[in-house]
Structure formats: structure tokens, C-alpha cells
Amino acid sequence: MENRERQNxxxxxxxxxxxxxxxxxxxxxxxxxxxxxxxxxxxxxxxxDIDYSELREYNAALAKIGNNLNQIAKRMNATGNVYKADVNEVKELMQKVWHTQKSMLSRQPSIKQ
Known part of the structure; x- marks a missing residue:
């Protein structure tokens, strides 16, 4: 044991x-x-060390957006009409999705080797 290079x-x-x-x-x-x-x-x-809090927030935001889209789709199907305000709301919701996605990706650490 005494002649070993690693003693611990x-x-x-x-x-x-x-x-x-x-x-x-x-x-x-x-x-x-x-x-x-x-x-x-x-x-x-x-x-x-991965912090999943941002991912949880992202998923919650996507769930809210999905619910809003479903409500708009229901309204469109019930009336048979597509309103410009509904289309604009869908576009706005999709912009939020893309903005959130870009924001999350920009905060990811880059791994350098």
C-alpha cells in the first residue's frame, strides 16, 4: 500500500x-x-445543473395559448364565420409562441470543449 501512487x-x-x-x-x-x-x-x-423553471413557465404559456386557440376555433366552428379579429388574435398568439421560444433558446448556455 505504501508504494501506491494514489493513497486515498x-x-x-x-x-x-x-x-x-x-x-x-x-x-x-x-x-x-x-x-x-x-x-x-x-x-x-x-x-x-439544469434549471427547469423556465421550461415549466414555457409549457404553462403554451397551454394558455393552446386554450385560447381552442376557444377561437370553437367560436369559428359555431358561427361558421372567420372574423378578422380572430385571425389577428391567432397571429398574435403565434408571435408569443415564437418570442418565448427564441427567448428560451437564447438563454441556453453554449458548451465549449
């Missing part, structure tokens, strides 16, 4: 699924053992 030991507990995933990833990496694979991940791996 780490104990890791995994459930069956996690162990299976680790073993599959180790095989796919063609590394000689799990320790080498884990060291490589520690040194070169990335950790992603």
Missing part, C-alpha cells in the same frame, strides 16, 4: 441499476477498469 481510497455505494449503468459505460469506454473510468470522469467530465 473512496468507497461508493450504488443500487443495482446504477451499478449496471456504470458497468455498461465502462465497457463502452474501453478503459481497463472502473477506477480508471471514474478517475477520467472526475478529471475530464462535465456536471450539468
Amino acid at each position: 481510497r473512496l468507497t461508493l455505494r450504488l443500487n443495482d441499476d446504477e451499478l449496471y449503468i456504470l458497468e455498461q459505460k465502462c465497457k463502452a469506454s474501453n478503459m481497463k477498469d472502473k477506477s480508471s473510468f471514474l478517475r477520467h470522469l472526475i478529471i475530464y467530465g462535465y456536471v450539468y
